[in-house]
Amino acid sequence: MTPAAEEFVTPLTFSVLSKQPVLCKFSDAGGNWNNHVELANRADLVLIAPASANTIAKMASGICDNLLLAICLSAPCPVYLAPAMDREMYSHFTVKSNLETLKKNNITIIPASNGELASGLHGEGRMAEPEDIITLLQKVEAGTLPLSGKKALVSAGPTFEAIDPVRFIGNHSSGKMGFAIAEELARKGAKVTLIHGPVQIETLNKNITTVPVTSAAEMRKACVRVFPQSDITIMAAAVADYEPEKVERKKIKKSGRTLILNLKPTPDILAELGSVKKEKQLLIGFALETDNEEENARLKLKKKNLDAIVLNSLQDKGAGPGSDLNRIAIMDKHNKTHKFELKPKTDVATDIVTYIIKLTKNR
Ligand code: CTP
Numbered sequence: 001m002t003p004a005a006e007e008f009v010t011p012l013t014f015s016v017l018s019k020q021p022v023l024c025k026f027s028d029a030g031g032n033w034n035n036h037v038e039l040a041n042r043a044d045l046v047l048i049a050p051a052s053a054n055t056i057a058k059m060a061s062g063i064c065d066n067l068l069l070a071i072c073l074s075a076p077c078p079v080y081l082a083p084a085m086d087r088e089m090y091s092h093f094t095v096k097s098n099l100e101t102l103k104k105n106n107i108t109i110i111p112a113s114n115g116e117l118a119s120g121l122h123g124e125g126r127m128a129e130p131e132d133i134i135t136l137l138q139k140v141e142a143g144t145l146p147l148s149g150k151k152a153l154v155s156a157g158p159t160f161e162a163i164d165p166v167r168f169i170g171n172h173s174s175g176k177m178g179f180a181i182a183e184e185l186a187r188k189g190a191k192v193t194l195i196h197g198p199v200q201i202e203t204l205n206k207n208i209t210t211v212p213v214t215s216a217a218e219m220r221k222a223c224v225r226v227f228p229q230s231d232i233t234i235m236a237a238a239v240a241d242y243e244p245e246k247v248e249r250k251k252i253k254k255s256g257r258t259l260i261l262n263l264k265p266t267p268d269i270l271a272e273l274g275s276v277k278k279e280k281q282l283l284i285g286f287a288l289e290t291d292n293e294e295e296n297a298r299l300k301l302k303k304k305n306l307d308a309i310v311l312n313s314l315q316d317k318g319a320g321p322g323s324d325l326n327r328i329a330i331m332d333k334h335n336k337t338h339k340f341e342l343k344p345k346t347d348v349a350t351d352i353v354t355y356i357i358k359l360t361k362n363r
Pocket of ligand 1 (some may be wrong): 216235236237238239240241266267268269270271284285286287288289300
């Protein structure tokens, strides 16, 4: 229990009702040290319910000035938070961004619901019902999350095509979208292989195996190797469409004259996967279009034999490659289009994975 929790309920009441010892401080009255590292290592899972705005803020910035926070900071196991606070606090930008930070770092947030709050007001901020929290954790334990037992392949980031030993052709893709999708698939129970080009981000999720590559040819090789075992494949990578015909072995010296580089097409990985795709495999591509968006995306969907294509719009300021926001539409092979609002890429990933879960259920 945190000092704040002790103000609500005494440790004695808690201990009597739970029939468990209750630890509150780094050392107890008898002078025994409550070793937070040992406690963290013993746990299969940590759940903080209710998680206050204060605890959430401290966790997001690594503060560990009480036993519970120190345990969370040392926990090698999954950590779950069930926020509970007043409506205005729950919608406050600091709480939102702290929850976002924790989510990005593999802490699962069990969203608060709408209902009566301790203040007497009604709104979002009421802790998820204890029964629902328990059911969720039991599902995690039993491996019955919606994508438990499924294998997923996600590609992310750019590819770099070498010109000479020091130069390359690349693009602005940050990999954020693909990484967010991989995280969300893993959160929903899938075992994910994430094949990514050169990026500045990483994932610590134990259910994600990362395969770093540099060029389109390397990405193709890795994708072709993993694809046959994948139930769900999402090509979110911004694969270069062209590579230099010849990679110079020595650095090209400047001559003062126009330099012409001859480029040849790279292999279209997605089209190749589509051509060998089995009936039960789900294959999803991305399309980044500047004009005739929907028409072009539909053409790609057909040409590459996809189950669905995610259309990235470049119409919104701050959306698209490199940014944290995205506006998407998902088009399926039955000519249906699902449009979504402009939102953070982590939320877009949730929309995409929720859609995939529906597709897997309909098979
Ligand atoms: N893609 C791929 N291999 C390539 C190029 C693209 O696997 N060599 C994949 C991307 O990961 C994406 C989809 O194909 O999922 C669409 O990529 P995009 O570049 O938008 O379309 P292209 O088919 O390359 O056509 P264009 O660039 O002319 O729009």
